[in-house]
Amino acid sequence: MTHTCTKVTVRQRAIRNDKISLYLDYYPAVRNPETMQMSRREYLGIYIYAHPKNEMEREFNNDMLNKAEAIRCIRVQSLINEEFGFLDKHKMKADFLAYFAKMTRSKDQKWKVVYAHFSNFVQGKCSFGEVNVDLCKRFRTYLLNAKQLKHTRHKVSLNSAAGYYSTFRGLLKIAYRDKLLRENINDFLDKIECQDVKKEYLTLDEVKQLAATPCDIPVLKAASLFSCLTGLRISDIMNLQWSDFGIAPDHGYCIRIRTQKTKTEATLPISHEAFELCGEVGTGKVFKGLSRSMINYPLKNWLKQAKINKHITFHCFRHSFATIQIAAGTDIYTVSKMLTHRNVSTTQIYAELVSEKKRESANKISLK
Incomplete structure (x- = not known):
């Protein structure tokens, strides 16, 4: 499309109530790419006083005229770039x-x-x-x-x-x-900067301690421990179907999921112990009856009974899976894939947490 150079001028049109409406005049006319109609005028919805009575009204007029001029400059640039989206008022x-x-x-x-x-x-x-x-x-x-x-x-x-x-x-x-x-x-636009928040997690001993503690809601206990063993989020565990399970080429269990949060397609191997937490094989949802309300006060009560005093949420079970795996020697790339992270850098924070624990462990032995 060849575009003829168009002159854009701010013009004024007297209207009622002693006001003036500001509009842009295009010469020659430009074609609206949506309606294919030629257009010469674009009303800006900006109005000024026809006869300003005081300094405040004169200052208002100057401000509005400056705004109209700024829009005119933007329109000229758009015409040069052959971008006509501003013509589509609908x-x-x-x-x-x-x-x-x-x-x-x-x-x-x-x-x-x-x-x-x-x-x-x-x-x-x-x-x-x-x-x-x-x-x-x-x-x-x-x-x-x-x-x-x-x-x-x-x-x-x-x-x-x-x-x-x-x-x-x-x-x-x-x-x-x-x-x-x-x-x-x-x-x-400037983004809102996050502040660093300590990621709480359970050690392997604490997970075992939790597993040995009775829970008033069996499905909550099974889903929580399943998260510790797989790293799955609550949203993915709640949506997990029996049809998602399969047998991997190495004859072990695996699940094929599309994660709720990131929409990532993944096939994840799971341990026999994790599979046993799912209960008897059936149809439909695996953790039937599991609801988000359970991960609030019922979860807190269970943790309290297990004598775990950390501030643990259900999502912390995912952190626990990552830190336990890295502490056990699993490479960070594999852990990243198990967590369905898009970038290994996202997983790096867990490696840093484990490093802190290693430092604490090293300092516990002293000859003094």
Whole structure:
């Protein structure tokens, strides 16, 4: 497509209530690539006072005229680059919130939480035209001060806010890729930095201690120990089906899964002991009756009965699997594959934890 150089001028049109509407005049006219119609005018939705009465109104007019001029400069650059997305007003009026909701259907639970926070932030209404750098920066500030959705008396933690904002920026990237946003807003946004959090885990002796302690909910005990032996997340354990099991070429058991969090396809070998924790072979879900409510107070009570005083969550069983494997001499690449990490660098933190334990162990022997 050959583009004739177009002149863009900010013009004014008198309207009622003693106001003036600002618009851009394109000469010669440009063609809207969506409707294929020629267009000369683009109304900016910016209004100024026709007869400013005081210094405040004159200052307001100058500010609005500067904004209009900034938009004009952006349009000139777009025309030079032959990017005509700004002409599609229907796209700008489309419901961004509905698009966000649609995207959550194929994503994990975090996306739904981020959607709920964003919906609260924009009070249930947001078009694509409203999604700009300023809005996204204000949403960042909102997340840093927001209350949790369920436990409204508690603030969203810094690391949770960082994860939520990262997910939101991922959505912006997809929308820009799909040409639903005019610019890559992420180029102008700062991420929320996480703070280092100590990863709690159980030693092998503590896992054995937990296994020897009775639990009031058998399926919780079986799923917890299964996580310690496989490194699987709670989401993947809850979705685990008997049809996911198979026999590997070495005649050992394995499971074929698509992880809930990262959507990674993996075939993971499991030990005979881990397979026994699944109970009698059947159909449907393996850990029937397991619910997320069990991993709160019931899990804490079981840990208390086992006399384990660490702050252990269900996810810590995954940390336990990694640290025990590395401490036992399993190479970090293999552990990374077992955890379905995309990068070995993600697994490296467990190696550092084990190094700390080795240092503690070395210092326990003293001749003084």
